[in-house]
Amino acid sequence: MAGLAGDITWVYLDRPDEDHVHQGELISADAGGLPIYRVVSLANGRAWLRDTRDGSDRVCPLASFHWKALPAG
Secondary structure, eight states: OOOTTGGEEEEEESOOOOOOOOTTOOOSSSSTTTSSSEEEEETTEEEEETTTTTTOEEEGGGGGGGGGEOOOO
């Protein structure tokens, strides 16, 4: 996914919780952002994530992320 970070418009998440972040969305801790993660699943304040660069998976507190990509369109 080369060039992905430059093709994204980021929106600040005032409340990084399960009401504002959904499965399939792209999130990052930094606007402009690397690393960028795709949300695989959400539960109990945690996010199961897939790194868009290398495909690795991880679980992190959702509160660690304050930026998400706007839907393309």
